[in-house]
Amino acid sequence: MKFTPEHTQIADTVRKFVAKEINPFIAQWEKDQQFPAHEVFKKLGDLGLLGIKYPTEFGGMGLDFSYSMVMAEALGECNAGGVPMAIGVQTDMCTPALARFGSDELRHVFLAPAIAGDMVGCIGVSEAGGGSDVAALKTVAQKDGDDYIINGSKMWITNGMQADWCCLLANTSEGQAHKNKSLIIVPMNSPGITRQKIHKIGMDSSDTAQLFFDNVRVPRRYLIGQEGMGFMLQMLQFQEERLYGAAGTLRSLDRLIDQTIDYTRQRQTFGKPILHNQVVHFRLAELRTEVEALRALTYRAVESYISGKDVTRLASMAKLKAGRLSREVADSCLQYWGGMGFTEDNPISQAYRDTRLISIGGGADEIMLGIICKFEGTLPGKA
Numbered sequence: 001m002k003f004t005p006e007h008t009q010i011a012d013t014v015r016k017f018v019a020k021e022i023n024p025f026i027a028q029w030e031k032d033q034q035f036p037a038h039e040v041f042k043k044l045g046d047l048g049l050l051g052i053k054y055p056t057e058f059g060g061m062g063l064d065f066s067y068s069m070v071m072a073e074a075l076g077e078c079n080a081g082g083v084p085m086a087i088g089v090q091t092d093m094c095t096p097a098l099a100r101f102g103s104d105e106l107r108h109v110f111l112a113p114a115i116a117g118d119m120v121g122c123i124g125v126s127e128a129g130g131g132s133d134v135a136a137l138k139t140v141a142q143k144d145g146d147d148y149i150i151n152g153s154k155m156w157i158t159n160g161m162q163a164d165w166c167c168l169l170a171n172t173s174e175g176q177a178h179k180n181k182s183l184i185i186v187p188m189n190s191p192g193i194t195r196q197k198i199h200k201i202g203m204d205s206s207d208t209a210q211l212f213f214d215n216v217r218v219p220r221r222y223l224i225g226q227e228g229m230g231f232m233l234q235m236l237q238f239q240e241e242r243l244y245g246a247a248g249t250l251r252s253l254d255r256l257i258d259q260t261i262d263y264t265r266q267r268q269t270f271g272k273p274i275l276h277n278q279v280v281h282f283r284l285a286e287l288r289t290e291v292e293a294l295r296a297l298t299y300r301a302v303e304s305y306i307s308g309k310d311v312t313r314l315a316s317m318a319k320l321k322a323g324r325l326s327r328e329v330a331d332s333c334l335q336y337w338g339g340m341g342f343t344e345d346n347p348i349s350q351a352y353r354d355t356r357l358i359s360i361g362g363g364a365d366e367i368m369l370g371i372i373c374k375f376e377g378t379l380p381g382k383a
Contacts, residue, residue, distance in 0.1 A: 001299040006063070007070045013047060014074035026079045027345075029205035033197075035083055037120045037162045037207070041090060045117020050091055054099045058107050059115040064306040065240065068092060069247040069298070076251025079347065081354030082206030084248055085361075089158045090114060092244040093362075094123040094167040097183055097233040101225035110165050110185050122163035124154040124186070124211060125234060132367040134169070134234060135177035139213065141170040141184055143220065148172070148184060150192075150216040156361070160209025161197055163188050169230050181230035185222040192216040202353030239315050241362045243305065246298045246318035249358065253291045253329050256351055257284055260333040263340075280336055287329050294321050313375040320368035323359030330355050 021043055029035040044050050045059075052067045054060025061067070068091060075084040098111050113119035130136040139152025150170060157166070165187050172182040186193075192214040200208060225233055261284060264275035275281055301314035330352040334341035341348045359365045373379045 001066065001303050003070075007067060010049075010052065010067055011070050011074040014049065014071050015077050017044070017047065017049070018075065018077045022083055023077075023079050026083070026205060029083070030080060031204075033199065033204045034161065034207040035086070035205045037086060037159060038117075040083070041087075041120055042117035044087065045115060050087075050117055051115030052091070054095070054111065054115055058099070058112045060099075065243070066302050066306055068240075069243065069302045072244045072247040073250050075248060076253075076255065078252075080203075080205050080350055081252070081357070082203040085203060085357075086159050086206045088241070088244045088248060089123060090121055093237060093241045094121040096237045096240050097224050098167060098185065100236075101233060102185075103221065106185055106222065106224065113164075119164040120159055120162050122157050122159040122166050122188075122209075123237075124157055124166045124168040126156050127153060128155045128210070132364045134231065137169060137171065137181070139168070139170040141168075141172050141182065141218070143172070144217075146220055147217045148220055148222075150184075150186065150213045150218060152213050154211040154213075156198065157209045157211055158206055160211055161195055161207040166211070167224070169234050172227050172230070178231045179228050181234075182227045183224040183230040183233050184218060185224065186213075186216065186218050190216050190218060201356070203357055204353075235312075238363060239305065239311055242315040242319035243298065243302055243311070245358060245362055246294065246315075246322040247302070249322040249326050249355070250291065250295050250298065252351065252355075253294075253326060254288075256329050256333050256348060257288055257291070259347055260284065260336055264336050267338075274336060283332060287332060290325050291329070294318065294325055297321060313372060316363075316368040316371040319358075319363065320365055320372070323355075323365055326351075326355035326358050 041050065048061055049071060051060030052063050052071060053065050056062045072088065075087060078084050095111060095114055098106060102111065114121050125134060127137050129138060141148040141150045165185055168184050168186045169181055170184060171180050173180045193216055194212045196210045198208040198210055261275060264280055265273050267274050298318045301311045301318050304314060305311045334348045334352050337348050340346060343349060
């Protein structure tokens, strides 16, 4: 990766924003189990940070994905994972297909306000009966004249309690599971939508909802791209989501290691700092090396992506490694904090709670392994 002054400027802007507009309020937002998304997103929109890679005619910066990656990595300065995750949903999960394949009307009505921070978006894929198995979803959008009538439910929807619109994946016809789905923009003030808040063991500052659709009527012109292409379009969105997720772990993992070095240097047992035990400083050196390896993999995947290559394999590897390494770093560092690591008001325990989701959301580890095996030709029945 070659970094330009613009990359550095974006990273600096994000870090300053986190220090001023996010971290001072994290403790309260965690207690509230929700941060004020409209307020925070509007401030981000005013800085141009919600549309870095999107066309200038809709309010974006018109830059490539590497600049979004820099933003994701800089958001690792946040003291909790919930807010960066919610921002990532807006910038890299519910909007990529809309920006690339949506009609000009859809982009003016929904993408432009999302880039400006005037609207909050969410992505509606997972359901109670299946998260990673996208092909198994049951929500239906049935044609009725110029409208779709939507029935079903969606589960684990980040930003779902505050969202103004949802990028919904639903079955629009009978037939093969990979060819009968479509992406549809659904205004969240439509009659027939109800929301129920989900309480989690981590990522508390980010609101998560179950959404119910009861004969929700949406104009058919709110379809993104072509009918029946929704599965493929969602797979394309997953590439950016997984790259964003991998990049978002890098700085946060470095910070956990930095904080653990500082703590174990100050804390003494049996007359010497904990850090001076070889088992401790060797382990921290191993973890730092693993983070740098993940950074190299993520940067390589992003570089390939912006050059137009299919990075499904590399993005899946980066996502898999990011989830597993996040769990490993949080667990190892917590051990060296001892009893302090098991207290609630602690950066390590915060990460221990928050990072567990990385191996589940956006495609579980097992799904990533299956994708990698498909490319390796090692699935049963493959040569």
